Amino acid sequence: MSAYVQFADTAKSFGPVEVVRKTNLGLERNSLVVFLGPSGCGKTTLMRMVGGLDEPTSGSILLGGEKVVRPDRRRGMVFQSYSSFPWLTVERNIAFGMRYRNDITSAQKSERTRHYLDLFGLADFAASYPNRISGGMRQRVAIARTLAAGSDVLLMDEPFGALDALTRERLQVELRLIQIREEKTVIFVTHDVEEAVFLADRIILFSRRPASVVADIDVAAELGPQRPLEIRETQKFFELRNKVLHLIRNETGTAV
């Protein structure tokens, strides 16, 4: 199977600081890939380049064989904070994803908005402003907006980092279900090993800056595609988590 997202000799420096070392990596379509690595290692930069928000210093990134040059709605970003616009209601935040689309009618837009409101359990909060809803709800809004935009690649930069443990767990389960149901390709940046193992089809482990791939772990082969919450208590999950932790200690010389 050929890769959907292809890093081809991609490298990035900010001035004299090398952030990403020449990387070659292919990511499959409809899979959830976690970029795991120490804070500030350059994994976010790598993901931002997929979004067209940063430009590689050398090499390129191909999406479905086409070179990425600028941001467009096929690749949506979800950030840790500032994810939903405070001046728009939940409903209009989601609809914002389609605001600049001319290929669908406004009736279709409302229908899609409705669909994602229901999918994320946000229907009761449709008319609320973001400051009236919880952090978990706000992140749901941000993900829904990206999906409504019609992105088939979701770029998620530690999206659950600021949430409490329980909400975080819930959103992880939801994200995985929706990723499978809606057939999305997700690049998920985190430094949380548990989160990485629970969510990922595949974990790409990065070194300290400048980022380079130190391990490529096929999680789906061990845990399968479905990730119910109970999987966290299985022997396989523990073994995998420990394996990743060891890799991190050995390869990067740091705790994440």
Added chain:
Amino acid sequence: MFSNLFVFRGRVAPMVELSVGIAAAFLVVAAWEAAARSGIIAPQFLPSPTRVVAALWTMLTEQNLVWHVAVSTARVWIAFLLAAAMAIPIGIMMSSYRIIGAALEPMIDFIRYLPVPALVPLSIIWFGVGEETKVFLLWLGTFFQLVLLVADDMRRVPQEFVEVARTVGANSRQVMTDVALRWMGPTLIDNLRITLGWCWTYLIIAEIVAADSGIGYVIWTARRFVKTPEVMAGVVVIGLIGLVTDQLLRLLHRRLFRYL
């Protein structure tokens, strides 16, 4: 029984806040009245509030105060709207395009620190003693402050918001109108409210130096004849206009930005 009113950073019921505000103002006025009546201070220095109110009434009914107030208000608003109409786009451009910011910021920073009164002689040489001088001075006092405040607000628009908009297909203009301006709205209105207040300060300077109308002129003329009640009445009127304008703008703020 009042201990619950003194909770550190605590809350007080709105009705209590309002009554306390009115009561405190009333107390100050009462103390002033008592001091004036006791005769400790000569009336030409501190006339009693009742005499100030009487003077205000005479000014309203016999000395065309309403017209003077209207003239002053018009001057303030013309200069203020002119300053805002220029400062908002220029401030936004300064933060949107580094090259524009780099070109303008040092100059604006320099002019911003020039005291407006120091430029009065120059503006009289340039514009004479007509309306242009007053509007120019007021504009001078607000434009250069406001432009930097606007530029600052624009700079603070979270990068994440801009990037979210770009990834759903917004072009630069759409990012500006649909995200940056929406985000800036509340602080922009606040900054306008504050600079409008400064406008009144400069107005008095402008009207004292060169005017035959306006509330500053009224105050200054009254001073020449040591009509202290009139002077105080004029000052009170400015305070009242400021209070009303400020409350109206706050109301507008609440109406426009219900989501806050």
